[in-house]
Amino acid sequence: MMLAALAVVPLAGCSAREPGTLTVPGDASSIQQAVDKAVPGDLILVEPGTYNEEVEIDVDDITIRGMDRNGVVLDGSDTLRNGFKVTSDGVSIENLTVHSYRLNGVIFTGSGAVGHFEEEYRDAPQVSDDGTVPHLERFRVAHVTTYNNGLYGIYAFQSRNGVVVDSYASGHPDSGLYVGQCDPCNTVVDGVTMENNAIGYYGTNASGDVYVVRSTFRGNRIGITPNSQLQELLSPQRETYVVGNLVLDNDNPNTPPVARGFYGAGIAVGGGVSNYIARNYVAGHDVYGIGVVTLNPFEAEGNTIVGNVLTDNRYDLVYGPSSQVVTSHGNCFAENTFTTAIPEDIEQALPCDGNEHEVTAVDLKYPRAPAGSDYRDMAAPPAQPGMPGDLAARPGPLPAQPQYPDLDAIGVPTP
Amino acid sequence: MTRTLRLAGTKALAMATLTVLALAACSSPSGPRGVTSEEADRLSEVFFTNFDNEGAHFVLNAAPTPGTAMVIEGEVDFVEAQGYAVVSATGSDAPVHGVIFSEAVVLENMPQLVDLAATAGQQPFTWVARPFDSTAYQLDSLLGVLLGLSVQQRENPLLLEQAGVQWLREDAVNGVAVDVFEFSPQVRLWVETGGTRLLRFEGNSSTLDRPIVIDLSEPGPVTLPLVEEADVVQVADVQDLYDAVRSGA
Structure with missing residues (x-):
């Protein structure tokens, strides 16, 4: 029994694999299970369905993508806390719907325990980054619908x-x-x-x-x-x-x-x-x-x-x-x-x-x-436009800094 | 022999008990310490849970000023921000025996005023109505603290954690196991273990010398007693008598 257990440990330790695509359900029965199996660079494709789960992501550089923005639904039933709670870098959440969580639909947070910050950061804004403030780095939310969550729909904190x-x-x-x-x-x-x-x-x-x-x-x-x-x-x-x-x-x-x-x-x-x-x-x-x-x-x-x-x-x-x-x-x-x-x-x-x-x-x-x-009695929003393109295509890692818009090219919109 | 054995057995049991107690003392977490994420999540919901539960039975104990004491016991409606209670006080609120209150109006039952008004030929009444004024009346100030225990929105747990909210210790309120948290030197909360229900609130003045303790129980909707219009007199109609009774003249 002991020998068998010991034998498993080195095998698991050697199991790092090339990034690829995981499907839910298919390769994993829940989104969280897929995240738990993921390695950096993975794309997790989620089939239409209602998912009553909290997904906590601590793996860098993965993408979670719904196959149908309006049909892949994370439902917190006013009971669960966050739809997605991301504490790792380089994570993308795409093309799905998150509603009725007690706290947030999607949260990225670079904040951990109390005391991350030295006193000097409390009031002095850092004009240039000296690397000492522990932000979460690189995140992306695209074609995501959130509604009727108890605090925020999409929340990037210290990120x-x-x-x-x-x-x-x-x-x-x-x-x-x-x-x-x-x-x-x-x-x-x-x-x-x-x-x-x-x-x-x-x-x-x-x-x-x-x-x-x-x-x-x-x-x-x-x-x-x-x-x-x-x-x-x-x-x-x-x-x-x-x-x-x-x-x-x-x-x-x-x-x-x-x-x-x-x-x-x-x-x-x-x-x-x-x-x-x-x-x-x-x-x-x-x-x-x-x-x-x-x-x-x-x-x-x-x-x-x-x-x-x-x-x-x-x-x-x-x-x-x-x-x-x-x-x-x-x-x-x-x-x-x-x-x-x-x-x-x-x-x-x-x-x-x-x-x-x-x-x-x-x-x-x-x-x-x-x-x-x-907030729990607010009407659900109408269906929203889905993500265009080949949903099965695995994206590369997010860039170190996003492309900033050309402000001069943006005019006054028409109502 | 039997007796000796029994004694020995008792001693052994006592020692075992001591050992268990010592172990419990060693393994029991000690505060104060910063709250965990899980605790911050629970705390973020405490005042919202009061709103969601709609109301509660409350017992408020306070020493509003040195040498005075007040006990207010009744029912509070956390959705409509109103309630009713019996009052037992010393000081300027001593003549008040009962109260029906909202954030706008306070109805007070003051038997001494009722008697004085009857002597003065007033129509009989049970309640005297006046505007809610937490700056003028200690009673209203305390009721304002009570009504403030309910909000329509959760707190942000990340900010609670970051702000240094402390877990102090385990405790029990009316037989319910709780965690005691310190929001600030002015505010401590006794929150159901593993849950979000507030069992006790302890507030203080900035000088920490006037504690307010509010125990909450029996969460659920509250129905205010019906009051006949004929039973209410406006304070302006009995102002002199009212002032005289309140000032103890």
Whole structure:
């Protein structure tokens, strides 16, 4: 008996194989079983069906791909925690649906135990990476639908060099998509649709080459919010490019409420630094279209709001620092199409001329957020377009850094 | 002989018991320590679980100011943020014997006020209604803490773990095994072992000298007692008497 056991160990130890393709069910009865068998470079193809499982991935460089975006369904039944929890580098999740998990649909996290960070990282943003912050590296989410999970649909925490493309999230009581606590993030969000969540895109302390482009944020409580907060590390947030998005009617009371009470804004730069908000179409918001505002204790600084088209908002453009700030603080507004603003002459008061300008204090009144809906009762979204191409083709490893979009080539979208 | 054996046996049993206790003490995990991912996941749900359970029976013990004490026992509706309770207090809340409350309105049963009003020729009533005001009334401040134990959204477990929330020890509340967690020097939670149910909340002021302890039991929906309009008087209609009773005059 002992001899047999000993004999098995060296064999298992020698079993590393060339990467290939595993099918579920077929080579494995569950997605988790396939992951447990996987080696770096593997493609796991998942046949249509409902999978009631939590998948934890700690193998580098694997791809999990559904064979039918709307037919491969991970269902947490409001009982399981995360659809996919990824703690390894270079993982892709593609072409499937994840719903009704208590926490997140898909989460990538580079955070482990308490104490990963030295005290000096708590406040000092790292302009250039010195390699000491243990981010998860390289991730990809493509053609994934998430809905009605208890926190976030797609969540990248302390993770970088990632892409989230052609994906969809609805019915989340926090945000559909969350990129948080990373620096530099080097992350591209392109062609996603976020609707009927509390928040569409939430980017707390997500700094350095974050691109949110060519996407739709519709019918949430808040559309897009790069923001700084003390409760996460690496504050303040800076350097997110929000370009060419359709941002519509993010004052939907029939959504799950977010605890902090945010409501009624298209794009809110909350205490963020050096963000670039350009050529978005922003319409139909109860409070404001684009706001550059304080988020206690952080002041917005050095943000550029340029070339956006705004209509049918309570205020199209808002500059709302705390009463401590009596200048433009490096924030500027230019070449926007708009009719209403605080201050009224916002492009004259805060021009993009590189100078500081005195600004009269404003007192913006936020309405009380409506009570909202239980996220578990939100309607399932309609079927979403599947991933094109040969689904059986095994992809190469994800690049060290994603391809950044050519911002100059992105214009204002048409509603 | 038999007797000796029995004694020896008893001693052996006692020693065995001591050994077990010692082993248990050695193997029992000791805190404080940072929470595990699994514990952070559970903690992220604690206040949401209260919301989801809709309501509970509660016993609130507090010493709102040095030398005063208050016990409030009743039922709380965590969905509608309302409830009712009997009150036993010293200090300015001493005249209040019962309360029906929401985040907007507090109905107080104050027998002394009822008697004084009757003497003054007022129509008889059971309840006096006033706006909820946690800055003006210690009673409301404590009820506000109670209502704050329910939220419509989970916490982010990654942030709880990162924020240094501590596991302190094992314990039991009313016979239920719990883990005790420390959110901050101001807040400790007794949470069902392996689960997400909150059995006890201990809160404190920033100076750590005014503890509030809330025990929760019997989770489930709560129905508020019906109150006849004729049984309620607005505080403005008996303001002088109300103030006199509350000030102990």
